[in-house]
Amino acid sequence: MMEAKLVLEDGTVIHGKGFGSETTKFGELIFCTSMTGYVESLTDPSYKGHILMMTYPLIGNYGVNPEWYQSDGIKAEGLVIRELCQQPSHYACESNLSKFLEDYGIPGICEVDTRALTIKIRKIGSLKGAISTEDISDKELLSMVREYPDITEIDLVDEVSTKKPKFFGEGNRTLVILDCGVKRNIIRSFVERKTQVILLPYHAAPTEILEYDPDAVLVSNGPGDPRRVKNVIYTIKKLSNKLPIFGICLGHQLISLAFGAKIFKMKFGHRGSNHPVKDIESGEVYITSQNHGFAVDISSSDLPIEITQINLNDGTIEGIKHKELPILSVQYHPEAGPGPYDTRWLFDKFIKIMDEY
């Protein structure tokens, strides 16, 4: 295996073994506590701009199958792990993790003490970093990392959204999804429920959306700072009294912004498959799949939206709804991929709202 290093903006330099592509990539280093689901996570467009570190110590065991992809390829900038399994075993395995990363030009580094690094990030927060398997000195790489723009300064949604309309499934109801970096499982969740899905570029104008005569609009998940995606916030405001609107993750943040809430960057985010979320009305607790670094802040009860669900680990907002209009959203991922299926009922709820409207 080739030599590789991980350099962080605070000056940390970690040497390890490289796998995947021989290259240098930059991004915000974040950690994910899911024990499995590395294929789904690497291909989740919300990870664009991030270097993904898995806390589970052995990764790659069951290999790779394109059916598990959440988009057309790897969207994360790099992968940091403790131990790489080089001989995967699984009935559906078609490739291995190293080849998978190589196919998409993405570097990986293993033999890293990921747990110590996670403790560091939990203490000081997410950090910008680079993985490199090239011949660049530590000093030079560190200054490149420090010069690299912060995640809040990059328009990542534009890099992952579809360039033209796409159509999926059939049925007697139609849903427009504004593609900010949608995961395939979200589209699948509606197609399975006999819904025609029209996927539009995130910048589609309100008039263009209405021309499709949809029964509702869903604002998808996606990477980066929601405050940068101003045109979608405008679209949500324009459509709010015309159609039901649902939001997942970035979509939840954009709907919240459209109705006056604020956004803050979390210290190290929520990324994993076991985040407990409580539904305030029913008192039920769900185990949810999460991947976000920003969160919604609703400090005033004068806003037209109210909190429906909260995170039981840190009390952050996990769900909101409009006080009068059929508009609701969640911060977590009801479609799973990877993660538990506890909250798949939300898709049935969305569909019921569409059908009744």
Ligand SMILES: NC(=O)CC[C@H](N)C(=O)O
């Ligand atoms: N999965 C997502 O949609 C992420 C939303 C947003 N980019 C965040 O990091 O908070």
